[in-house]
Amino acid sequence: MLQRFLLSLLFSTITFGIIYSFNYLYLDEKLSKLWHKYNLFDKDLRVLVNGSITSSISIVSSMIIFYYLHNYFSLLKHPFIDIISIIIATIIIIIIYKYSHKLYKIHYQKNEKKLITKDN
DSSP states (O other): OHHHHHHHHHHHIIIIIHHHHHHHHHHHHHHHHHHHHTTOSOHHHHHHHHHHHHHHHHHHHHHHHHHHHHTTSOOOOOHHHHHHHHHHHHHHHHHHHHHHHHHHHHHHHHHHHHHHHHHO
16 A cells, blocks of 8 residues: 555656646746737736646646556555645755756856956
8 A cells, every 4th residue: 555655656746746847947938928929918817827738738748647557557546645746846846956057057157267268
């Protein structure tokens, strides 16, 4: 029973939480530009529409994967598991985002120093 719970938790974390966070991080800006370009929604409504679209994509993606894997594994489906999974996935995405942003800043600063020394 514990193995099924942990497998379900891990599955939910990987699918819904990470897919949702990834969609929100990368689709939000593109969708906002699209809505602004065609002047369809004001700023407040863009946030609502973007959240709805990204969560819908995430739900559909995770359900497709869940039903595919359900043929091979015995997974639990419970709202409590989904809540824990979303929190864990958000923490994972925050850590990855902060770490990659930190690496980008370090890389950018090194390249900036190289450019300054080459100019002198």
